[in-house]
Amino acid sequence: MSLHEHAKDPRYGWVVLSVTTLGALLASIQGSALLIALPDIMGGLGASFLTVMWILLSYLLVTTAMLPVIGRLADMFGRKRLYVLGFAIFTFGSLLCGLAQPQFHGWDLVGYRIVQGVGGALLIANSAAMVTDAFDARKLGLGLGVNQIAIAAGLILGPVIGGVLTPISWQWVFWFNVPFGIVGTVWGWIRLKEPVLMPQGQTFDSKGSVTFMLGLTALLLAASLVAFPLVEATYVYILTAVGLASMALFFYIEPKIKHPMIDLSLFHNRNFALANLTNLLNGMARGAVLFLLIFFLQGPYGQDPLTAGLMLIPFGLAFMVLGPISGYLSDGYSSRNLQVAGLMIVALALLGLAQIGQDTPYWQLALLMGLMGAGSGLFNSPNTRSIMYSVAPDRRGIAASARVMLANVGVMVSLAIAFPLVLSGIPMGDLLKLFLYGGGISPESLALFMSGLHESFLMFFGVSILAVLAAAMCKPVKEGR
Numbered sequence: 001m002s003l004h005e006h007a008k009d010p011r012y013g014w015v016v017l018s019v020t021t022l023g024a025l026l027a028s029i030q031g032s033a034l035l036i037a038l039p040d041i042m043g044g045l046g047a048s049f050l051t052v053m054w055i056l057l058s059y060l061l062v063t064t065a066m067l068p069v070i071g072r073l074a075d076m077f078g079r080k081r082l083y084v085l086g087f088a089i090f091t092f093g094s095l096l097c098g099l100a101q102p103q104f105h106g107w108d109l110v111g112y113r114i115v116q117g118v119g120g121a122l123l124i125a126n127s128a129a130m131v132t133d134a135f136d137a138r139k140l141g142l143g144l145g146v147n148q149i150a151i152a153a154g155l156i157l158g159p160v161i162g163g164v165l166t167p168i169s170w171q172w173v174f175w176f177n178v179p180f181g182i183v184g185t186v187w188g189w190i191r192l193k194e195p196v197l198m199p200q201g202q203t204f205d206s207k208g209s210v211t212f213m214l215g216l217t218a219l220l221l222a223a224s225l226v227a228f229p230l231v232e233a234t235y236v237y238i239l240t241a242v243g244l245a246s247m248a249l250f251f252y253i254e255p256k257i258k259h260p261m262i263d264l265s266l267f268h269n270r271n272f273a274l275a276n277l278t279n280l281l282n283g284m285a286r287g288a289v290l291f292l293l294i295f296f297l298q299g300p301y302g303q304d305p306l307t308a309g310l311m312l313i314p315f316g317l318a319f320m321v322l323g324p325i326s327g328y329l330s331d332g333y334s335s336r337n338l339q340v341a342g343l344m345i346v347a348l349a350l351l352g353l354a355q356i357g358q359d360t361p362y363w364q365l366a367l368l369m370g371l372m373g374a375g376s377g378l379f380n381s382p383n384t385r386s387i388m389y390s391v392a393p394d395r396r397g398i399a400a401s402a403r404v405m406l407a408n409v410g411v412m413v414s415l416a417i418a419f420p421l422v423l424s425g426i427p428m429g430d431l432l433k434l435f436l437y438g439g440g441i442s443p444e445s446l447a448l449f450m451s452g453l454h455e456s457f458l459m460f461f462g463v464s465i466l467a468v469l470a471a472a473m474c475k476p477v478k479e480g481r
Contacts, residue, residue: 012193013143016134019188020127021150023087026177026184027120028154029161030094033173035294036162036309040170047106049432057224057415058110062117063124064408065217069209070125071401072261075394076202079126079133080192086122087188091181093119098171125401130192132388132396144381145327152323152377155316159309208254208261215246220409223416262398272390272399274474276406278339279383281467282376283410285460286346288418289353289372290315292453295422299434299441299449300358314366315373322377327385335382339471342379345371347464354457357450386474417459422452 034056042052074082093116100109128144135143165172222239254260267273290312297308326338349371356365384403391399423431430445441449 013131013134013136013139015191016130017143017146019083019184019192020123020131021147022180022184022187023083023090023123023127024147024150025154026090026180027123028151029158030116030154030173030177032155032158032309032312033162033165033176034158036159036305037166037170037173039305040166041106041109044170045100045102045104045106045109047109049428051106051110053227054110054224055106055113057227058113059117059120060408060411061217061220061224062114063121064220064405064412065213066118066121067125067401067405067408068212068216068262068398070121071129071398072205072209074126074129074397074401076204078194079130079397080188080194082122083126083130083192084185084188086119086126087181087185088119090116090119090123091178091185093117094174094177094181097174124404126397128384128388128400128403129396132400133393142324142328144384145324148323148327148377148380149320152316152320152373155319156313159306159312162309163306202259205254205257205259205261208250208257211246211250211253212261215243215250216405216409218243218246220412223412226416227419262402263395266391266395266399269390271386271474274470275335275339275383275386275390276403278343278467278470278474279387279403280406280410281463281470282343282346282379282383283407284414284417285350285410285464285467286372286376287411287414288456289350289414289460291415292418292422292456293353293369295434295449296356296453299430300446302358302440311362311365312369314370315376318370318373319377320373322374323381326378327381329382335386336471336474338382339379339386339474340468342375342377342382343464343468343471345375345378347375347461347468349375350457350461350464354454354461356453358446383471414460418452418456421456421459422449424448424452 038052038055041047041055042049047055070082093112096112096115097109100106100112127147131143131147161176162173165176218239222236222243225236225239251264254262254264267276293312294305294308297303297311298305301308303311322342326342329338349368352364352368352371356368387399387403388396425448426434426441426445430441433440434445434449
């Protein structure tokens with residue numbers, strides 16, 4: 001394995017960050033701005049509540065399912081082309097989303113969100129690997145922390161941008177991405193390079209890719225249908241059986257493949273395995289939190305969608321402050337200790353959120369959201385760094401994609417756990433008020449919602465404690481300076 005000379009140039013790391021940070025910022029803005037636009041999308045397209053939920057979930061589903069395959073392709077053919085292609089597809093998908101028509105009642109928008117998700121998968125799978133390739137080990141944590149600033153800034157800016165653009169037209173929430181996406185595509189094509197020379201003569205693992213994608217897609221779809229039921233329970237059982245059978249076949253055949261899609265031997269590395277387990281558990285612990293808080297702020301707290309979105313700013317602000325600090329510290333101190341500290345703060349915040357009610361003053365909510373953001377920011381860069389430096393350079397694509405895939409799987413499982421607890425038994429009219437219009441739900445629905453909300457946060461507190469234990473089992477390796 002060798003590196004081109006420009007990879008040793010510290011300036012090239014900031015070139016990579018200029019591209020990957022723009023991609024992370026757009027994706028983050030899109031997610032939070034879309035929450036603000038949902039009432040207008042629902043009214044403009046004549047979509048049902050469940051269709052609106054699938055507009056949110058379809059992107060996450062396709063992104064998660066595609067990540068490992070894209071990570072493997074990046075390790076075979078290089079990261080630049082796939083990343084730039086991802087920027088172009090994400091931009092094209094954003095254009096299509098704004099062209100959705102009322103006669104399809106939102107289902108064409110679900111399809112266009114899948115196109116967006118393909119582009120998002122290409123971006124996400126390569127981002128951390130490209131930053132790792134470009135930065136010296138002594139500055140990698142800082143580079144990863146800067147990317148976190150973009151994600152956090154998107155969480156803060158998204159509700160503002162959504163609130164400004166939605167009154168003009170909900171389509172502009174998607175079209176906002178287009179000019180920036182074009183700039184990112186062109187800039188990435190001109191300035192990105194391939195610092196890592198990939199091994200020659202590799203073959204693509206079609207058997208592993210098909211069985212893994214089929215299994216993961218079926219399992220995630222089953223989890224999504226549990227969270228937002230569209231079909232009879234029989235189909236959920238069938239999807240689960242298909243998913244488990246496909247995954248079992250994948251784990252049977254994968255060790256026999258010369259160039260596997262996922263090199264399972266990577267998980268023989270203790271820190272790689274435990275850091276990924278911690279990442280998965282962290283995704284489960286906090287994946288549904290922002291969704292639940294939006295429900296809470298618009299329902300029991302009686303806020304309109306824009307105000308509810310703005311009330312979430314303490315989370316993004318604390319994330320933005322702690323992310324680069326934690327990244328910088330991880331360049332000189334044990335990643336394990338930083339991960340444990342971050343997860344303990346998240347657990348404390350979740351325990352506090354399990355006590356909130358409609359009379360809780362906002363300063364307490366802001367403090368708890370700030371703790372969630374601070375803990376998440378403290379955890380993320382050291383965890384990413386630990387994973388990326390546990391593997392060889394020509395395995396960083398699959399390592400990066402596996403990391404994000406497991407985090408997304410955690411989010412999907414989190415939603416599958418929380419939403420049935422929170423929404424079960426609540427009439428559709430009150431559901432619409434909770435998520436789309438804000439306030440005014442019946443006392444019976446309010447009691448059901450608050451009981452489910454508290455149970456969900458307590459369950460996530462327990463999962464977060466498990467994540468703390470997993471992180472504590474990592475070896476306290478010092479990397480960098």
